[in-house]
Amino acid sequence: MNVDLVIEDERWTAVDLGILAGQAAEAVADHLALTPIDGQGVEISLLACDDARIAALNGDFRDKPLPTNVLSWPSEDRAPDQPGGVPHSPSDPELGDIAIAYDICQLEAAAQGKKFSAHVTHLLVHGILHLLGYDHIDDKDAALMEGLEVEILGKMGISDPYEG
Secondary structure, three states, rough: OEEEEEOOOOOHHHHHHHHHHHHHHHHHHHHHHHOOOOOOOOOOEEEEEOHHHHHHHHHHEEEEEEHHHHOEEEEEOOOOOOOOOOOOOOOEEEEEEEEEEEEHHHHHHHHHHHHHHHHHHHHHHEEEEEEHEEEEEHHHHHHHHHHHHHHHHHHOOOOOOOOO
């Protein structure tokens, strides 16, 4: 899986976001056994920004003009037919876009007593799963998505983000 990274907030360079994103993307692709589409590898775009930028995006796209940790915009609707079902396989090699905000990620990691890199990796896995059609609105969907996150992160040596 290829990650096209755009860094708007230079603080992200200090945590090697490109490396974290690549590792998260590969872990998701391996776990879900994603295969190339029409001979092309799948790709995501990642915007590394600050709270002000993500608040503007959250306001524009979700009518919630407040900062959030991560946002995602899938390139196509891959939602499953039934709650708790497996989403439809992608037909577009470009899975979509993700934005992640430095400030709120740092605050959350500190408040939860987690390593910043582990928290960011969790949010990247979370965002990539959203691009692939997973969600957490319905309880069955949330159980499936959170279970996948725990399994993927566990294979990466990162503790269950939902414990504690």
